[in-house]
Each structure stands twice: as structure tokens, then as C-alpha cells.
Amino acid sequence: MLRVPLAELCAGERVLDDTSARYVTRVHRLETGAVFLAFDPVASLEAEAELLSTGRQVSVRMGRPVPCANVPRRRVTVIQTASKGTKIDDVLRDATELGVTRFVIAIGIRSVKRPLASQLPRWTRIAVQAARQCGRGDVPELVGPLPLGDALAEPGTVRWLLEPRGDSLQNAALAALAAMAGSDGATVLVVGPEGGFAPEELALADRLDYRRVALGPFILRTETACAAALGALLATTGAS
Amino acid sequence: MLRVPLAELCAGERVLDDTSARYVTRVHRLETGAVFLAFDPVASLEAEAELLSTGRQVSVRMGRPVPCANVPRRRVTVIQTASKGTKIDDVLRDATELGVTRFVIAIGIRSVKRPLASQLPRWTRIAVQAARQCGRGDVPELVGPLPLGDALAEPGTVRWLLEPRGDSLQNAALAALAAMAGSDGATVLVVGPEGGFAPEELALADRLDYRRVALGPFILRTETACAAALGALLATTGAS
Incomplete structure (x- = not known):
């Protein structure tokens, strides 16, 4: 229909x-x-x-x-650090299709572009169109823009920060599988800007017990990273 | 450097x-x-x-x-069925970053656009640029265009065909983990065109023992599907 x-x-x-x-x-x-x-x-x-x-x-x-009947069954938050061009639009589309329930736009120390709250209605329209196309009955809750340091306070049972020098995805997935067993806990995924995270941002994430996770041996673009990591989380923790 | x-x-x-x-x-x-x-x-x-x-x-x-030192350690083939516009370019970029070693461009029954072999030099340039940007020392072997029915003959230890009504990603991942244990086997991922696979293509894939896999409850665009499924394979079978 x-x-x-x-x-x-x-x-x-x-x-x-x-x-x-x-x-x-x-x-x-x-x-x-x-x-x-x-x-x-x-x-x-x-x-x-x-x-x-x-x-x-x-x-x-x-x-x-x-x-709506067809909505995500798991809570998944993506914290997307602001990047150049229309990358946030692309990542938001992917995240909506892949069942993300909360999408936080963060501004990192190395964010070249600083998005404005006035763009929220536009992002809502993008998420609504993506939901229509993929058969989803809701949209991710949109939050931000806010400083990455504040965004990292997001609670979750499994919290990954994507970082090329991080732990292997396979190790991270096994740990996530154990942590999520029998729980309805939320997962949180933090994606950096092109220039990567600043040392003080990594230190804060470490203090907040985020796991640094690498998606294979190569350096991914921010839009590839989000979709691949969400696929890994789906495979690990079940349909989102 | x-x-x-x-x-x-x-x-x-x-x-x-x-x-x-x-x-x-x-x-x-x-x-x-x-x-x-x-x-x-x-x-x-x-x-x-x-x-x-x-x-x-x-x-x-x-x-x-x-x-080259920094090359994929696993054999991963993507069979990408031709889609509209420049989607093949986008998927090839993602696949190069995510360690795909063989990229087959297939023409399905419902492929609206039929790419030509004369585009292979262009795709090679795209893969070379993606390899440079992501720090990878090689490029996926490019194959095709060829009919999807022929492409499906690709051998592999784990072979997934992405299909919205398929098995859950989590079940597929657990089965893949068992199949790949201690093996250096190849994985094969088949991504359909916008219109989906034709019934005879699904029947052929079933006869060839492909597993139909769904990436969550929503219908993904072809470019999101490939990156998410490769992320799931990375999480399951280790760095590609």
C-alpha cells in the first residue's frame, strides 16, 4: 500500500x-x-x-x-560530528534506513563546518523522506547541534567511538554481544569529522568508557564508516 | 608519508x-x-x-x-547488480575502503541501466583514488559487466544475497562465524538493483546455496546495503 x-x-x-x-x-x-x-x-x-x-x-x-507497526526494536544513537558539504544529510539517510532511533549532530574541535540549529527542519524533512522510502514508521529523534564533549554524555550499554587506531571490529563485536545478551540496552556510535578526533576528545571518550573501534585496516570516509558500523551492530545485537 | x-x-x-x-x-x-x-x-x-x-x-x-604492506587479509567479493545513476561508483568506493578484493558488476533482469565494459577504465580510476585516500595498497579486481546468472557462480565459504525478506542478519552472522572458523575462505556478497531480484534469479541463488539475508526491518537503498553488509561481515569474519 x-x-x-x-x-x-x-x-x-x-x-x-x-x-x-x-x-x-x-x-x-x-x-x-x-x-x-x-x-x-x-x-x-x-x-x-x-x-x-x-x-x-x-x-x-x-x-x-x-x-506505526514498522519501527525499530532497539535503541541506537548515532553521534555524528559535523563534516564538510552535505555529508550529514547522507549519514542521516543511511542512519534512518538502518534503524537509528536518535541522531545527534555534534561539533568537534576539528569540525571545519559548524551546522546551525536552523537546519533542523531541513534534516527532519530528509529523515521523513528516508522513512517513507524505506518503509519505516518513525524517524530518528534529531538532537543538536551541540559540542561533542556534551554529546558524549549519551548513556548506553555498548558505546563505540570509530577510530582508525582502535580495537578490531571483531573484538568489539564479541564484547558487544556479551554486554547486550538478554538486555534491551541502547548502543551509541560516535563518528568523527574528516580531520579525526582531537586528543582531548579521545581522552574524554576514554574517561567515559567508550570503546575505540577500527573498521578494518583502512581509513574510511565518515559516510562509509557510519553505515558499516551500523551493519556491524545489527549483526551483533540483532535488528535495531 | x-x-x-x-x-x-x-x-x-x-x-x-x-x-x-x-x-x-x-x-x-x-x-x-x-x-x-x-x-x-x-x-x-x-x-x-x-x-x-x-x-x-x-x-x-x-x-x-x-x-604493498597494507592490503586486505581476507578474500571478499561483492557482486553489485547494475543500478541507476552513479550508484556503482559510490558502492565501488565504499567497497575499496572496506577491503573488498574482487568487485563484479552484474546485469540483472531488473537492471534499468546496463553498464558497458568500456567503463572499466573509469571504474579502475575510481578504485585507485579510493585506495590512495584510504591508505590501501591495492585495488579490488574489477570484473564484468556480466549477466547476474553467470556472476552467481562465484565460489565462497560464506555467500550472502541481500534480500528484504531474507534471514536475520544476526542469524546469518552466527552461521558465517561458524563456517569461517579457522578457514581462510572467501565471502561473497550479492547486492540487487533498485527493483530487487527477479523470481528466477532468487531461485538460481537458492539452488547455488546462497543465504538470503535481510539488513534489518527496512528496505535499504543499494549503496547503504553494501556498506552495512560489509561492516557485518568484518565484525563476523575479522578484518578483510
């Missing part, structure tokens, strides 16, 4: 906004009487909607909203 | 081609007497090179080429 993101779901009739109306009647060519699934990924609610009219105004009759 | 890709290494003096000369003297501003590491990722050889002159002709004295 076609899934359409819509804010503020409630039972009854409503007129669709222009973007949603175009998506339903032009892009997907649904006709009167057709049923689609409306979902609000920010509230994680969904409701069936029946198309009542497709003229100048596109209206629907919506059923009772219920909690 | 600066790493510079150069073809056909041999001991003795040589004049650098324009691209390499510019890279060494303009981008990195090395001066006469400076030493860099020349490497030929296709032959997986490397040699120290000392800059002799930086005028109109840039010449170097090269030491004896030796096998």
Missing part, C-alpha cells in the same frame, strides 16, 4: 495540502475510492485514508490513527 | 607524468630531496621515491618495488 507522510493525523475527513495531493493523484495516480496509508513519522502514528475526491481539492476520509 | 599512485614501478630515475608531477609539487608542495611512497595499486607494489628536481620536468629516484 502507498505510504504518504502527513502531519497531525486524526480520524475524519480532511483536505490534503498541495504537496501531498500532488504526490497521491499525480505521482501515483490514485483515483477516488483508492486507499493509502497515511503516516506521521514524527509522532509514529499511521491511519488508512480513502480518497474521496481528486479535483481541485483532494480530500480523504481517514480512519483512527494507531501506532 | 605521502602516497602517490604510479603505474609500472621500477628502480631508478624517471620523469613523472604531468598529473603526478602536479600532485606532488603543487597540491602537496614537496621540494627537492623530499621522499614519498609511490604505489601501483593494480600490481600491489610500492617503492620509496626521492624528488630530484621540481622544475619544468619533475624527476624522481625510485627504490626497489616491494609488495
Whole structure:
């Protein structure tokens, strides 16, 4: 069934906004009487909607909203340190597909680009589109931007900081498997900027008991690192 | 030490081609007497090179080429089914960073775009650049394009086909861990096109004993899928 993101779901009739109306009647060519699934990924609610009219105004009759069925079963936080260009967008898309539940944008000492809180609505739109495309009923909670030192306070049962000179992924995975056994604990993954972490950031992470983890013998780009590490966590701790 | 890709290494003096000369003297501003590491990722050889002159002709004295030290320790094949746009480029970059040793470009029944063998030199350049950036001394062997049915004949101890309705990643990882124990066997990862695999392709993969593996509960884009699955394999079978 076609899934359409819509804010503020409630039972009854409503007129669709222009973007949603175009998506339903032009892009997907649904006709009167057709049923689609409306979902609000920010509230994680969904409701069936029946198309009542497709003229100048596109209206629907919506059923009772219920909690979205297809949502992550594990709590996974990604702390992404700000990088150049649109890398945060790419990583946020990957993280949404891979079941991340909380996405923290952090500013590190070596972050060249310093994102602004005014970009949060844009990131929310990116996460909502990614959720629609991958069939996910919610979006990661978006947090930040905040200093990396503050972001590292994030609690978790397994906490990895990706670092080329860190412990092997296989050792880290075995330790994570043991730590997560029978627990519903959260995992936290910290991804650095291009220039890497500053010594004082690594020292703070050590004091906070993060495990430094290396993803193989080569130096990964930040966007590759996040997806690969999330795959490793999925394989270790089960579906997120 | 600066790493510079150069073809056909041999001991003795040589004049650098324009691209390499510019890279060494303009981008990195090395001066006469400076030493860099020349490497030929296709032959997986490397040699120290000392800059002799930086005028109109840039010449170097090269030491004896030796096998590159920083190369993958495991054999990992990715079979990437052709997808739209430049997705193959992105996946090839990720695969090079994540230690893939053989990269097969396959054409599936639902591949919208059919790449040509004439693109192989371009893909080689992309892999060489990725190897330089991630500190890897070789590149994946590039194979194809060939029909997916032929590509599936690839041998391996662990063979995964990524499929949203497949076995859980955690189950697949545990089975892979057992299969790879004490072996130096190869792993094979098959990534589908946007439209997914055709029923006859899935049936062939089943006959060839591929395991269908799902990367969590959501439908991943092809470029996210490859990096996440390689991360899961790294965590399971050790550094590639």
C-alpha cells in the first residue's frame, strides 16, 4: 500500500495540502475510492485514508490513527560530528534506513563546518523522506547541534567511538554481544569529522568508557564508516 | 608519508607524468630531496621515491618495488547488480575502503541501466583514488559487466544475497562465524538493483546455496546495503 507522510493525523475527513495531493493523484495516480496509508513519522502514528475526491481539492476520509507497526526494536544513537558539504544529510539517510532511533549532530574541535540549529527542519524533512522510502514508521529523534564533549554524555550499554587506531571490529563485536545478551540496552556510535578526533576528545571518550573501534585496516570516509558500523551492530545485537 | 599512485614501478630515475608531477609539487608542495611512497595499486607494489628536481620536468629516484604492506587479509567479493545513476561508483568506493578484493558488476533482469565494459577504465580510476585516500595498497579486481546468472557462480565459504525478506542478519552472522572458523575462505556478497531480484534469479541463488539475508526491518537503498553488509561481515569474519 502507498505510504504518504502527513502531519497531525486524526480520524475524519480532511483536505490534503498541495504537496501531498500532488504526490497521491499525480505521482501515483490514485483515483477516488483508492486507499493509502497515511503516516506521521514524527509522532509514529499511521491511519488508512480513502480518497474521496481528486479535483481541485483532494480530500480523504481517514480512519483512527494507531501506532506505526514498522519501527525499530532497539535503541541506537548515532553521534555524528559535523563534516564538510552535505555529508550529514547522507549519514542521516543511511542512519534512518538502518534503524537509528536518535541522531545527534555534534561539533568537534576539528569540525571545519559548524551546522546551525536552523537546519533542523531541513534534516527532519530528509529523515521523513528516508522513512517513507524505506518503509519505516518513525524517524530518528534529531538532537543538536551541540559540542561533542556534551554529546558524549549519551548513556548506553555498548558505546563505540570509530577510530582508525582502535580495537578490531571483531573484538568489539564479541564484547558487544556479551554486554547486550538478554538486555534491551541502547548502543551509541560516535563518528568523527574528516580531520579525526582531537586528543582531548579521545581522552574524554576514554574517561567515559567508550570503546575505540577500527573498521578494518583502512581509513574510511565518515559516510562509509557510519553505515558499516551500523551493519556491524545489527549483526551483533540483532535488528535495531 | 605521502602516497602517490604510479603505474609500472621500477628502480631508478624517471620523469613523472604531468598529473603526478602536479600532485606532488603543487597540491602537496614537496621540494627537492623530499621522499614519498609511490604505489601501483593494480600490481600491489610500492617503492620509496626521492624528488630530484621540481622544475619544468619533475624527476624522481625510485627504490626497489616491494609488495604493498597494507592490503586486505581476507578474500571478499561483492557482486553489485547494475543500478541507476552513479550508484556503482559510490558502492565501488565504499567497497575499496572496506577491503573488498574482487568487485563484479552484474546485469540483472531488473537492471534499468546496463553498464558497458568500456567503463572499466573509469571504474579502475575510481578504485585507485579510493585506495590512495584510504591508505590501501591495492585495488579490488574489477570484473564484468556480466549477466547476474553467470556472476552467481562465484565460489565462497560464506555467500550472502541481500534480500528484504531474507534471514536475520544476526542469524546469518552466527552461521558465517561458524563456517569461517579457522578457514581462510572467501565471502561473497550479492547486492540487487533498485527493483530487487527477479523470481528466477532468487531461485538460481537458492539452488547455488546462497543465504538470503535481510539488513534489518527496512528496505535499504543499494549503496547503504553494501556498506552495512560489509561492516557485518568484518565484525563476523575479522578484518578483510
